[in-house]
Amino acid sequence: MQRLFGAAVPLLAALVAFACGAIMLVAVGADPVEGLRALVDQAVGSGPRIATTLVRATPLLLVGAGITIAFRASVVNIGGEGQIVAGALLSTIVAIQLPNLPGILLVPLVLIAGALGGAVWGAIPGALKAYASVNEILSTIMLNLVAVQFMNFLLRGWLIDPLEVERGTRIPQTARLSENATLPALIPGSRLHLGVLVAVLAAIGAYVLLWRTPLGFRLRAVGHSPEAAKAAGIPVKKSIVTALALSGSLSGLAGAILVFGSESVRMVTDGSAAGFTGSAGFNGIVAALFGGLHPLWTIPSSFLFGGLLTGATGLQRALQVPAALAVALNGIVVIFVVSSAKVRTRLDQLANARSEMKEVLKDA
Amino acid sequence: MLEYLEAIFSVAVLASGIRLATPYLLAGLGETVGQRSGVLNLGVDGVMQLSAFFAYWTVLVHENLWLGIGVSVLVGLVMGIIYAIVTVFFEAQQGISGIGIFLFGLGFSDLMFQKNVGTPRFVKSLPDVRIPVLSDLPVLGEALFSHSVVIYGAFLLVPAVAWLLRKTTFGMNVRAVGENPQAADSLGVSAQRTRFIAILIGNVLAGLAGGALVLQLGVFQPNLTQGLGFIAVALVYFGAWRPSGVMVGALLYGLVAASVLQLKALQLIPRSYSDIAAMAPAVLTIAALVILAGRVKAPAALTRPFARH
Numbered sequence: 001m002q003r004l005f006g007a008a009v010p011l012l013a014a015l016v017a018f019a020c021g022a023i024m025l026v027a028v029g030a031d032p033v034e035g036l037r038a039l040v041d042q043a044v045g046s047g048p049r050i051a052t053t054l055v056r057a058t059p060l061l062l063v064g065a066g067i068t069i070a071f072r073a074s075v076v077n078i079g080g081e082g083q084i085v086a087g088a089l090l091s092t093i094v095a096i097q098l099p100n101l102p103g104i105l106l107v108p109l110v111l112i113a114g115a116l117g118g119a120v121w122g123a124i125p126g127a128l129k130a131y132a133s134v135n136e137i138l139s140t141i142m143l144n145l146v147a148v149q150f151m152n153f154l155l156r157g158w159l160i161d162p163l164e165v166e167r168g169t170r171i172p173q174t175a176r177l178s179e180n181a182t183l184p185a186l187i188p189g190s191r192l193h194l195g196v197l198v199a200v201l202a203a204i205g206a207y208v209l210l211w212r213t214p215l216g217f218r219l220r221a222v223g224h225s226p227e228a229a230k231a232a233g234i235p236v237k238k239s240i241v242t243a244l245a246l247s248g249s250l251s252g253l254a255g256a257i258l259v260f261g262s263e264s265v266r267m268v269t270d271g272s273a274a275g276f277t278g279s280a281g282f283n284g285i286v287a288a289l290f291g292g293l294h295p296l297w298t299i300p301s302s303f304l305f306g307g308l309l310t311g312a313t314g315l316q317r318a319l320q321v322p323a324a325l326a327v328a329l330n331g332i333v334v335i336f337v338v339s340s341a342k343v344r345t346r347l348d349q350l351a352n353a354r355s356e357m358k359e360v361l362k363d364a
Numbered sequence: 365m366l367e368y369l370e371a372i373f374s375v376a377v378l379a380s381g382i383r384l385a386t387p388y389l390l391a392g393l394g395e396t397v398g399q400r401s402g403v404l405n406l407g408v409d410g411v412m413q414l415s416a417f418f419a420y421w422t423v424l425v426h427e428n429l430w431l432g433i434g435v436s437v438l439v440g441l442v443m444g445i446i447y448a449i450v451t452v453f454f455e456a457q458q459g460i461s462g463i464g465i466f467l468f469g470l471g472f473s474d475l476m477f478q479k480n481v482g483t484p485r486f487v488k489s490l491p492d493v494r495i496p497v498l499s500d501l502p503v504l505g506e507a508l509f510s511h512s513v514v515i516y517g518a519f520l521l522v523p524a525v526a527w528l529l530r531k532t533t534f535g536m537n538v539r540a541v542g543e544n545p546q547a548a549d550s551l552g553v554s555a556q557r558t559r560f561i562a563i564l565i566g567n568v569l570a571g572l573a574g575g576a577l578v579l580q581l582g583v584f585q586p587n588l589t590q591g592l593g594f595i596a597v598a599l600v601y602f603g604a605w606r607p608s609g610v611m612v613g614a615l616l617y618g619l620v621a622a623s624v625l626q627l628k629a630l631q632l633i634p635r636s637y638s639d640i641a642a643m644a645p646a647v648l649t650i651a652a653l654v655i656l657a658g659r660v661k662a663p664a665a666l667t668r669p670f671a672r673h
Contacts, residue, residue, distance in 0.1 A: 024472070024475070028476075028479045029479075030474065041413045048424070052437060076459045076460075078406075078463060086397070128650070128653075128654060132654050132656050132657050132658075133657045134650070134654055134657045135601070135653065135657075136655045137404075137406065137459050138594075138597065138598045138649070138653060139650055141591070141594045141598075142594075142595075142646040142647075142649045142650050142653075143646070143650070145590075145594075145595075145643070145645070145646035146436070146643050146646045146647060146650075149640065149642045149643040149646075150639070150640075150643070151641075152639040153636075153637070153639035153640055156636060156639065157636045199387065239417060261398065271592075271654060272587060274587070279467075281464075282463065285460070285463060286467070289460065291455070296425055321475075322474065322475050322478040324470075324471045324472075324474035324475040324478065324586070325471065325475050326471070326552045327467055327468070327470055327471025327474065327475075328468050328470075328471030328472040328474075328475055329471070330467050330471070331410070331463075331464045331465065331466065331467030331468025331469070331470070331472075332468055333464075334460060334461065334463060334464030334467060335446075335450055335456075335461055335464035335465065335468070338450070338454075338456040338457055338460050338461045338464065339450050339454035339456045339461070340454075341454075341456065341457075342453075342454040342455045342456065343454070
């Protein structure tokens, strides 16, 4: 019973967080019940809407699965935003360079390029942490800022749509990328594309990697105790780089999927990271945390938060509540979920103390 | 080359560098106090955005700059209480809970702005106060002694925070708790209370930093800080957890930012490379972290939650 209640604590935390969401709705003058209805309706009200939710959840799931790998190795990766951008840029460059490659080759190629770009952008803070003891929390955040500016630089210059230059409008975006690279739809005519499947497989892959392979064992050992891992002959430094590179590669994959799963099939910037990523680099952390930092639980968790993001657009349309509400709500969810860890251990302690007490009483 | 140097080493760049350094300095000083007590607050950027919005909104409605500054401090205090409860009483993992605060600040300030203001309108910005005599000094007088009160205050806080940390009982408690909370706690220094107050000080200064930022600009927009708060957190590492070091770092950032602005204004940086120039703060931070890592010692208990057993 106690155990069951312990497991319910994060859910309870989420409920309280969503109650805060209701309060925010009231604060901006909207009816929370109507708000919830608009939100749920937009998120799962029809087939196409569910498809949109799943598509919105895809980058969260990829980033989240990557986060679980990093966290299991005791590495904090807050660089999802930058890694998404790095992956998107490299995959875009590949598609621009090889426009005539058939889809059967080009689609896997752009996905690999995305993963590679993200892996490199993740390996940098990994190497800085392993070999120069630079705190990865700070370096990943800084690399987010660098990646955004690099994206702006490329999209305003080298990668800009020649038409934009010709017209003189100079909107920072690439030309429409090769149709061959467009991610095929899973159900014909639906927005549901291959990327969704890739993300689910990636999350399952992350689980298999962490718990069913020697590499995963090493990563978790390093996460558990670097000293002990080192004593056991595990290359700790290399493991740290690997963990961040793997984590980054999944975010990079998300970047490629954002580009080639989009309706415009091009990369656009409004000058900020969020303009391209939709803050998936941060929201993925939320999804992973809510999934208990377990890759498989991150799957439903991501779909939940994907639904929240899609639902927020419904709120905006029906009740004129800005979609930024979802971002604020995600923040509150994070705060409650990380706080609930303590409540859970306290409950466990309490349960243990009580059973011990019973033992003592029985003996007496 | 000469024209670049002339453009950078000018009174105008120095003056605007000091102005731009101020939000970094205020937020960095606050973060220094928090980190010396062993608490990493990654939520600074979010707190700054919230306090910036509410300060801006206050000035927009009431046309009173001091009320705006007061509101920014109040927002910092409220966020400080929340963060302190989360980190001290719930012993939450600091890096992540800070990201929660950041997301909340980013989203909520955006939400309130869109709902209550909509299109950005300018408010009056903080007036410069010329210090008599000193501001008439040749060359440097104008650059150093013709700023807003908040800027003077921020720089006066440098020795004040140094004194607080070094000479007062509270400061000694902060440092003890940041090094070894268990030992400090067993000697009768409440680690929880010390951290709670240190977090409040940190967030109040972060709030003030947001207020200073928005009231220097005179206008708010969503994601106003663009990562400034995160750089302020890194500045504490840069400054080796000392207020004077943080000031040097903040000035460096301010001057680099001012130089880039000046070079852009004089069209000495081609427009297509302005994005590369905008990377300067982040790249500088990474370089500084690499150079300083291992050379300066962080508070031993930094990011480690304290639990009394």
